[in-house]
Amino acid sequence: MRRFVLGQFTEAAACVEAVRKLREQGVPGLDAHSPRPMHGIDDALALPRSKVPIVALTGGVLGALGGYSLQWYLNSKAYPINVGSRPPHGFWTNIPITFESGVLIAVLSIFFGSIFVFFGLPRTYHPLFESERFRTACLDAYWISAETGDENAVPELEKKFREAGAHKVHTVVERI
Amino acid sequence: MAETAIALPPQLIPPPLIEGRQDDGTLNKSLNAYVWQPPQRGWLALFLIGLAGTGVLFSAIAITVARGIGMWGNNIPVGWAFGIINFVWWIGIGHAGTLISAILLLFQQKWRTSINRFAEAMTLFAVMQAGLFPILHTGRPWFAIYWLFPYPSTNSIWPQFKSPLMWDVFAVSTYFITSLLFWYLGLIPDLASLRDSSSSKRARIAYGIFALGWRGSARHWHHYKIAYLLLAGLATPLVLSVHTIVSWDFALSILPGWHTTIFPPYFVAGAVFSGFAMVMTLMIPARRYMKLKHVITARHLESMAKVMLLTGLIVFYGYLMEHFAAWYSGNVYEEHVFFSTRPRGPYAWAYFTQMFCNVVVPQMFWTRWARRNVWTLWIGSVLVNVGMWFERFNIVVTSLHQDFIPSNWAMYYPTWVDFSLLFGTICFFGTLFLVFLKFIPAVATSEVKELNHELHQGGGLSEVEGAHR
Known part of the structure; x- marks a missing residue:
């Protein structure tokens, strides 16, 4: 006790x-x-x-990589859409979503990392x-x-x- | 060299950020007082009106979903109308919340501390209203998930990521989630303070659940400060990206009136402009009825009026550049939109409403009198909201209704469903806001306590400034 x-x-x-x-x-x-x-x-x-910045960086980098690969795979491998003969894999048009997914995963890692790991919350009881x-x-x-x-x-x-x-x-x- | 103190004339000394001699105990009491007192008659009346309006909203949504978007007034050539105007208007309003909570935190503007909670709540509720419109505009929202999110359906059909509309989906959903989590993280210590100042068991349990068991531990604050700052640092480029992407919905097309490079900065400035106007519109009555004048002082209102003036001037510059670029391009279609359709066409009244509200009205904030008078501030901010709605009306409807071929031209008339949706979202927004004001401290208690401490310790010039730094 x-x-x-x-x-x-x-x-x-x-x-x-x-x-x-x-x-x-x-x-x-x-x-x-x-x-x-x-x-x-x-x-x-x-x-x-505090290790929160490392968690944020990891989350952000993984999120951005994930976001980019998702667009690359879906638009050029899984389901290529030909719009006016433009190449199916467009680097420049992938930037916005890559940025957004990086931010999203970084934010989720910061928030849930802090709550669950660094704060050890939620808890219903504490002495x-x-x-x-x-x-x-x-x-x-x-x-x-x-x-x-x-x-x-x-x-x-x-x-x-x-x-x-x-x-x-x-x-x-x-x-x- | 000896330093000589320069005595400031009294009119140059800004009003205080926190009025009166306060400590943690008095702040705790006064900032949470509104939550503990029973609802006032005025609150109940507004809440009922809001609920009735929310009923109108849901009826309009039901009609739209059941009978299709033919119930709306948009048709070829004006395929985008109220749906997109309202979307951009609401999302723009939301941006002030992030600007106040994140960007002003990074710039160490201490006056943000008393108004950030309020503004962030406004962001959340505004983004909720904004999100409704494009979802309904898809016509069959229950299918929208297949082409909006990379959902692995058996059809193996995937979204087209090269479209700005797809970027919008990602930007707005990321923005909503980030705003929600940022807001909630800031809220946890205040929920704990409500839990611990509650006198009934029910309140203690309810706030206890949402406080997640926060006990103000120094080991937690240690991570909390960094997490909060990092979220602010991420929200800052995010908010710029969101409205930039919203502007690309227009700017990446070739329609005259939409196809301009000035759009991203001009949209971001417009968003902040309208958002501050909305914060002001809501805050002036709220600070009076909730007895928060000691933490939301004349200084806060004056600072917000200055931001409105600044962003209003940027928006004005955007208008000038749009017209200049149209003239300089020598393109007949561009010239037609900017010099014939908008100022002299059938929607000229909307154009002049926009110009009056967004360009003329904010100029009064050059005078200190207008920045310190709640009536000029309130009326000015309402007019700016109206003006910013008409700006989007002009961008969307006026550009579309007369494009390239005169045989394609047609007028646009909104239907009662369009008006009900706009009116309904305003009421739904108001209802959510009233619930927020009643159940959650509208001012970030722990941050104001920290600011109060700094102001007393360092004579207002402590090296560690801003909340949670």
Whole structure:
């Protein structure tokens, strides 16, 4: 059963500082929660560069290649249409749809890649939602959390959170 | 060298982007207030009118599908009429949403933040209306899938990809999907804020489902910011490509009045022009009745009026160049369209309506008074919408009704089904918009919170600007 120690801040800057301090102390499973992106939090959590751009590029290139091949195959191999003796494979007239398919697949990869892979959503349950007070995380407060599987580590973590300046420190336990 | 501060005269200091002293809590309350309050009488009345109009739309669609497009007024030589005019008009309106949400984000225009959600919703609903017309125009929409999408049917017949009409299918469907996903990604944190500020269980579950379990995690925001920016970066060339391709539907033919190289930029500018006009038309009443004046201030309206003035001038330049090219070509058919049919033919009233609404009316936005007065802004924007509809009327109908051989000339008269479809889509659009205003925060809450924070932190000049950067 996972446990999450939670602590609240009223100022974003204090929240970012606390996260930095706790990470430097070696607290595992740290995360922060805020109603808007906090400046400097990526650095405080030492997050690696996001892979979303690579996903987007891959999707875009594959989409464009797919779009081009589709037009080439269908119009010059599968079902050639002779319009005024023009060649069945027209490079220039294939450009618009190649561009559109590249954009389409890039957009789909960004969106679904982010939701399913990078965010791990949609999910119907997360232990954090056990806490009624945590609801302010999407409204007007800044929260930090630390995940732990060890019940005995909780008091120590709560103490560290309080020392870092967090209010309303409490722990939630996964129910499912 | 010592820097000397220059004191600006008060009339040059722009109005604030967010009025009053706000914080996350007050913004949360004021931006979501409209969703939580019970529907007002005005909202209900408009909603009922919209539903009635939507009924008219679906009746007109039923008649068109059951009896065929002979119910429409178009016939040879005017084979494209209301169907295509309305398609281009609606899709053009949609473009402002993408311009505001994507292009202004890339240009770091902070005033976009309070109006982007609104404009993006407008895009989605406008593209839905636009999509109806070409589908209905195919005559038998249930067969259209065979020649519009590369669908592997047993006939082994495949679409002709060299046609601009096919490009249009791909461009518009990509545009719709991109706009929808971009809008939804921006919406997720706000849906989570609605879920968490809800007081009833029903609302909590409903918004909870659409929020997908968002918990504002920094690890998610980390990817979210990049994903949002990349979608904006992709939407920007996409929106330019969409209206360019729409203009190619015309420009790649040889019809005088359509066959010009100025069409793509002039169409894109026209689209943005009409789209901003529609945003303004909807936003001026909405910001008043929804009590959003503190985040959609005089500054936003003024900036939009400036964009309208700019794009209006580009459109005017397009008109001038069309006429110049027709004269300079020395081609009698081109000259006939631009110097006889349009200004002096039977549809001259449409031509002068277009010129008055699109060229004369926006010139008032040179004055600060007109840019700051909601009445001049609103009336101006409505007239621009009308003018842009007549521009497409002139392009489509006037060019077609007198082409090369006088024996082929004929007048075009729309039927009641044509008018019902136009009227019906306006009502359907309005209905969707009202539903949006009631159930979803019309202003991107998380982005405004971020902007508010930046404005207070960096005195309005922080190096990290714009939403989600």
